[in-house]
Amino acid sequence: MRQNPERRTALVDAAIEVLADQGARGLTFRAVDQRAAVPTGTASNYFPNRDALLVQAGRxxxxxxxxxxxxxxxxxxxxxxxxxxxxxxxxxxxxxxxxxxxxxxxxxxxxxxxxxxxxxxxxxxxxxxxxxxxxxxxxxxxxxxxxxxxxxxxxxxxxxxxxxxxxxxxxxxxxxxxxxxxxxxxxxxx
Structure with a gap:
């Protein structure tokens, strides 16, 4: 997994926005990448799975x-x-x-x-x-x-x-x- 803390934080913040706008069903790595304005596949390089992203969003x-x-x-x-x-x-x-x-x-x-x-x-x-x-x-x-x-x-x-x-x-x-x-x-x- 990638370790750039600023990028990780930006991805988690994007996940929060996706959750708020689209609900849990709308939370995909692709949606997070789009919201964070990063290349497709970036979120999946930082989080092993969707559950890990959900947990980080809560924190x-x-x-x-x-x-x-x-x-x-x-x-x-x-x-x-x-x-x-x-x-x-x-x-x-x-x-x-x-x-x-x-x-x-x-x-x-x-x-x-x-x-x-x-x-x-x-x-x-x-x-x-x-x-x-x-x-x-x-x-x-x-x-x-x-x-x-x-x-x-x-x-x-x-x-x-x-x-x-x-x-x-x-x-x-x-x-x-x-x-x-x-x-x-x-x-x-x-």
């Missing part, structure tokens, strides 16, 4: 959605209040909805994982670790609420994000913002 979505040290640092500087949690949840929803192809690709990967046990195992591990990181951050930073608070916010906001990306006319931005605040108010103690 890459999480990399791209990571808020980064600057946002984490700003979060740690906030007061430990419900209002701060509200601000963080608005930032998170904004960050995720600003990368719609990543979230739609992840939805396709989740659906595909129902038929592919290896992909299911990888996604379960990734999502479990991501959720645990969020719980740990919340608890370690002293924000109000407990582990269940984080899980409830995760579940509710994920569905709200799904609605925004798949049925964007259902809730406009103002309604989405109001719903985020309402969820935080209902789930996060004073």
């Amino acid at each position: 890459r979505v999480f990399e791209r959605l990571d808020p980064g040290p600057e946002v984490v640092g700003e979060s740690l500087a906030l007061p430990r209040t419900r209002a701060s949690v509200d601000r963080l949840m608005h930032e998170m929803v904004g960050r995720i909805t600003a990368y719609p192809s990543g979230q739609l690709a992840m939805l396709e990967l989740r659906l595909e994982s129902t038929r592919r046990p290896e992909l299911r195992a990888v996604l379960t591990e990734q999502i479990r670790a991501n959720l645990q990181d969020n719980i740990d951050f919340h608890l370690d930073s002293g924000m109000p609420g407990d582990a269940d608070t984080v899980v409830h916010l995760y579940l509710a906001l994920n569905w709200l994000i799904l609605e925004r990306l798949t049925l964007p006319d259902l809730f406009d931005q103002a309604r989405t913002d109001a719903l985020v605040t309402s969820l935080v108010t209902q789930l996060v103690p004073e």
Whole structure:
């Protein structure tokens, strides 16, 4: 397999776009090559099979959605209040909805994982670790609420994000913002 890391990343990013646009059935090496604007056969030189490409796409979505040290640092500087949690949840929803192809690709990967046990195992591990990181951050930073608070916010906001990306006319931005605040108010103690 080829080892050019920049080319590999470009191919995985192209795979994410293909997943978002065409679904899992549309994810072929040829489609990825076309989306990445590379010669036909390039993706097959980097990935041994389609499953490996699916797994890498899932990992890459999480990399791209990571808020980064600057946002984490700003979060740690906030007061430990419900209002701060509200601000963080608005930032998170904004960050995720600003990368719609990543979230739609992840939805396709989740659906595909129902038929592919290896992909299911990888996604379960990734999502479990991501959720645990969020719980740990919340608890370690002293924000109000407990582990269940984080899980409830995760579940509710994920569905709200799904609605925004798949049925964007259902809730406009103002309604989405109001719903985020309402969820935080209902789930996060004073």
